[in-house]
Amino acid sequence: xxxxxxxxxxxxxxxxxxxxxxxxxxxxxxxxxxxxxxxxxxxxxxxxxxxxxxxxxxxxxxxxxxxxxxxxxxxxxxxxxxxxxxxxxxxxxxxxxxxxxxxxxxxxxxxxxxxxxxxxxxxxxxxxxxxxxxxxxxxxxxxxxxxxxx
Amino acid sequence: xxxxxxxxxxxxxxxxxxxxxxxxxxxxxxxxxxxxxxxxxxxxxxxxxxxxxxxxxxxxxxxxxxxxxxxxxxxxxxxxxxxxxxxxxxxxxxxxxxxxxxxxxxxxxxxxxxxxxxxxxxxxxxxxxxxxxxxxxxxxxxxxxxxxxxxxxxxxxxxxxxxxxxxxxxxxxxxxxxxxxxxxxxxxxxxxxxxxxxxxxxxxxxxxxxxxxxxxxxxxxxxxxxxxxxxxxxxxxxxxxxxxxxxxxxxxxxxxxxxxxxxxxxxxxxxxxxxxxxxxxxxxxxxxxxxxxxxxxxxxxxxxxxxxxxxxxxxxxxxxxxxxxxxxxxxxxxxxxxxxxxxxxxxxxxxxxxxxxxxxxxxxxxxxxxxxxxxxxxxxxxxxxxxxxxxxxxxxxxxxxxxxxxxxxxxxxxxxxxxxxxxxxxxxxxxxxxxxxxxxxxxxxxxxxxxxxxxxxxxxxxxxxx
Numbered sequence: 001x002x003x004x005x006x007x008x009x010x011x012x013x014x015x016x017x018x019x020x021x022x023x024x025x026x027x028x029x030x031x032x033x034x035x036x037x038x039x040x041x042x043x044x045x046x047x048x049x050x051x052x053x054x055x056x057x058x059x060x061x062x063x064x065x066x067x068x069x070x071x072x073x074x075x076x077x078x079x080x081x082x083x084x085x086x087x088x089x090x091x092x093x094x095x096x097x098x099x100x101x102x103x104x105x106x107x108x109x110x111x112x113x114x115x116x117x118x119x120x121x122x123x124x125x126x127x128x129x130x131x132x133x134x135x136x137x138x139x140x141x142x143x144x145x146x147x148x149x150x
Numbered sequence: 151x152x153x154x155x156x157x158x159x160x161x162x163x164x165x166x167x168x169x170x171x172x173x174x175x176x177x178x179x180x181x182x183x184x185x186x187x188x189x190x191x192x193x194x195x196x197x198x199x200x201x202x203x204x205x206x207x208x209x210x211x212x213x214x215x216x217x218x219x220x221x222x223x224x225x226x227x228x229x230x231x232x233x234x235x236x237x238x239x240x241x242x243x244x245x246x247x248x249x250x251x252x253x254x255x256x257x258x259x260x261x262x263x264x265x266x267x268x269x270x271x272x273x274x275x276x277x278x279x280x281x282x283x284x285x286x287x288x289x290x291x292x293x294x295x296x297x298x299x300x301x302x303x304x305x306x307x308x309x310x311x312x313x314x315x316x317x318x319x320x321x322x323x324x325x326x327x328x329x330x331x332x333x334x335x336x337x338x339x340x341x342x343x344x345x346x347x348x349x350x351x352x353x354x355x356x357x358x359x360x361x362x363x364x365x366x367x368x369x370x371x372x373x374x375x376x377x378x379x380x381x382x383x384x385x386x387x388x389x390x391x392x393x394x395x396x397x398x399x400x401x402x403x404x405x406x407x408x409x410x411x412x413x414x415x416x417x418x419x420x421x422x423x424x425x426x427x428x429x430x431x432x433x434x435x436x437x438x439x440x441x442x443x444x445x446x447x448x449x450x451x452x453x454x455x456x457x458x459x460x461x462x463x464x465x466x467x468x469x470x471x472x473x474x475x476x477x478x479x480x481x482x483x484x485x486x487x488x489x490x491x492x493x494x495x496x497x498x499x500x501x502x503x504x505x506x507x508x509x510x511x512x513x514x515x516x517x518x519x520x521x522x523x524x525x526x527x528x529x530x531x532x533x534x535x536x537x538x539x540x541x542x543x544x545x546x547x548x549x550x551x552x553x554x555x556x557x558x559x560x561x562x563x564x565x566x567x568x569x570x571x572x573x574x575x576x577x578x579x580x581x582x583x584x585x586x587x588x589x590x591x592x593x594x595x596x597x598x599x600x601x602x603x604x605x606x607x608x609x610x611x612x613x614x615x616x
Binding site for chain 1: 508
């Protein structure tokens with residue numbers, strides 16, 4: 001095989017999967033996941049109920065999904081995004097998750113920290129802090145951010 | 151081609167090239183698989199169903215609807231499966247294993263309170279919607295006693311029959327069919343000789359075939375809810391026009407899971423809701439109408455029979471107050487791919503705690519089951535106590551009659567018999583073993599016990615006079 005033929009074979013070998021991959025990424029609205037748009041979270045419809053409830057909540061004016069569900073410290077945000085992205089897409093593709101879906105321990109902690117990011121000035125007197133977590137906001141305010149009462 | 155000098159090296163290069171090729175081919179396969187998967191999910195979300203056959207008001211057969219809505223149909227068919235909870239649905243449920251087990255054998259007091267009535271013959275555990283018509287055809291209450299066509303209002307998919315008999319007018323057809331003998335109404339055929347009653351309650355009874363929207367079709371429910379709303383100050387209420395979506399989700403079930411009676415000689419199925427849904431409000435309706443279901447076989451008193459008042463009882467409970475509709479627990483949503491589908495395997499939420507309870511109650515499954523059993527066990531104890539009080543009263547009245555007490559002497563006892571038994575039956579016939587409204591049912595049973603013991607005292611007093 002000539003050097004040109006080899007180059008073409010090599011190009012095809014990498015180019016075809018790269019093209020298929022790129023198309024799949026765009027078709028699956030891959031770029032939307034790099035945004036903060038809440039609609040990205042209902043791309044696959046599993047979160048429809050959560051999204052619908054958020055639309056009805058008091059938080060909708062001030063907090064989108066990522067405000068509460070992602071850390072806000074640079075690296076941590078991207079680690080969490082990658083973690084969510086991988087787990088959610090694997091679960092939805094393989095359809096092997098338990099319902100009703102429940103927030104994980106780790107992600108619950110992210111939300112708790114974010115409660116205080118906005119409300120700390122107001123609640124510091126009740127003995128809670130992002131580090132100490134003597135009180136868990138979500139224990140009582142479980143519906144915060146979702147539904148008419150939240 | 152000359153890349154590497156030795157023959158050995160050439161072979162290794164080829165091997166590497168082949169492995170790289172295979173590896174990348176594998177990656178491409180996975181990518182395409184993912185792409186197709188995403189495509190399928192997107193399609194599911196875009197098109198919730200595909201109408202492969204046309205369904206109309208005359209499509210009674212759920213199998214035909216099942217071609218368009220396979221997920222709903224598959225779960226509907228599952229209502230043929232036997233399900234058992236601690237207090238409900240015991241015994242075999244599948245058709246080849248025969249009908250469900252006899253409640254009368256398990257709770258002998260039922261035979262006493264129903265003495266002289268068809269329910270003393272045959273009163274079994276419930277089975278699923280799938281058997282609604284079959285079980286009605288089989289029960290000794292229908293095979294050995296004369297029953298009216300009224301019974302078909304709830305057990306059969308009957309709109310075609312009503313339209314045929316009423317010449318297009320469902321309400322008129324319903325009224326005429328109600329008065330016919332059961333078998334005659336059941337076997338009616340249309341102009342082509344096709345039997346009009348063939349299926350148990352099915353799709354068309356709750357869904358509009360054009361839009362699939364929920365609707366109510368049972369004429370007795372439409373009249374009953376109108377009377378109830380009129381009492382609440384809402385004139386000319388039409389559930390199909392005025393009900394909210396969430397109300398409709400309970401109304402669909404309330405079409406049949408209710409207290410009813412056959413009004414007058416025309417045997418028109420009627421829901422006694424004009425004074426309200428509570429046990430004493432319904433009682434006052436019957437008293438004002440001078441209605442009794444039958445004359446009691448042991449005492450000769452004119453008494454009432456309660457029929458599965460689930461809708462009424464649920465209305466008094468905390469879940470109704472919180473805006474939870476019947477299907478939220480009995481037909482919870484399930485996800486099929488990107489679709490959200492109501493589970494049409496209507497059954498006890500106890501068998502489906504995960505979907506039925508946990509979307510609202512973030513508590514472990516075992517804890518939720520323990521809470522339910524806590525309510526049901528206590529309720530059962532109270533129910534048995536009330537049953538004992540009522541049968542003691544029956545004994546006392548029978549003894550007084552033997553001692554020579556006249557009807558006049560026993561007038562007070564007879565009135566108390568009617569009241570006590572009505573309350574006991576209203577709770578016992580309700581299918582939730584206390585869960586739909588625990589406090590309300592405890593209140594009713596407390597009244598029943600009190601009234602029964604009063605009746606017993608009155609009967610003893612009448613006996614002593616002799």
